[in-house]
Amino acid sequence: ALKVFYRWDFTKSEQDEKCYVSVIDLDSVDEYGRRADVEWKLRGLLLEPDQARSLVMGWAQDIFRRYGRPYELLRLKTGRAGWFLRPGSTVTIDLDHVPTTEGTRGLDRLGVVLQASKTYSGDDPGAVVDVVFERPDRASTYAPSARVDAYNAAAPSITLSATDFSRSGELDYEHFDSGDAVWVYLDQADASTRVQRTIVSRAGAVCTLSATVPGLVAGATTLVVGADYGSAQASQRQHAHIAPNTLVFGTSPTDPFVYA
Missing domain, CATH: 4.10.220 (Light-harvesting Protein)
Structure with a gap:
């Protein structure tokens, strides 16, 4: 209250x-x-x-x-690197065997430091760090995004990532569907490397494309996102595209801002 x-x-x-x-x-x-x-x-x-x-x-x-909802808290012992952490610091936690609230083991998430205490224990100085994990809030229309984990030029098909972008409990590739027009970035930092393709069909994380993507090498620098409004199919236009300025600053149509 x-x-x-x-x-x-x-x-x-x-x-x-x-x-x-x-x-x-x-x-x-x-x-x-x-x-x-x-x-x-x-x-x-x-x-x-x-x-x-x-x-x-x-x-x-x-x-x-x-x-107004519960948090996940984790207390960790660190080496001397923990001395430089402060309340509000963002950290990446990657622990293979930690039990999670989903009933599984293994943690690879971003967290925020609540407090960090220096320790001096003989020959093993370090810190005790309390980390909080919050569920992300979606503050705007969600544009599906994924990495390319594998590429088969013969099909042609791409295997999309599972948890690089989506929040806990969701999967990246589930936000794409047959008929979607997408941009495939060979290098996410260079827009000139992108090519537009259509997803002919999707089976799990594997998406068959309308044509090959020359030069595509699966990895961390790749990116798959929804195509522009004019190319996106009707189901994408509610939540899976980036609108041009004429739509962003106009009053019609309102499809770019409808959450689906």
């Missing part, structure tokens, strides 16, 4: 405890139970009730979207 006191009593130099807006995320409470409440006292502000309600509701939406 979020409770915000919005009127400051200047005569008493204290908060008016009778004027507040309280917001509760009932979905989170029903699913996970009620945890610690957050109280904010807006020192020096004199807001009207309607103004305060609108302001607090906007804050609450952002706060509950991020903090």
Whole structure:
């Protein structure tokens, strides 16, 4: 729950405890139970009730979207490199045998450092680091993306990556379908290397293409994304393309902004 006191009593130099807006995320409470409440006292502000309600509701939406669900926490022992970590540092965790919340073992994810404590244990100095893993929020329309893990020029077909771009529980290649028009980048850093192809069919991660891609070498520098709006098939236009400026800054059509 979020409770915000919005009127400051200047005569008493204290908060008016009778004027507040309280917001509760009932979905989170029903699913996970009620945890610690957050109280904010807006020192020096004199807001009207309607103004305060609108302001607090906007804050609450952002706060509950991020903090209204459980986190995954991991405490790790590191070498002396951990001395240079600070709260807020982004780290990559790659551990083969750590149990996960999905019931499997093995962790390869980005995390954020909550705290890091230096340790001096005889001949083995290092640090103890607490890392939090958050589920990513999709803040805009999702444009399917994948790497090329394998290329068969004889078919021709490409095998798309599974988890290079998608959030936990999703697969990169599942965002592509038969009939999709795509850009295949030989080098993601160089737009001049891209060629447009159509996915004739997809079987799991293997996509058969409409033509070969000369010079394509599977690897980390490759990239497959949806084609531009004019080339994309109808099902792609809801969520799988990059619109040109005439569509981005216009009011019609609105397909580029429809989440599907």
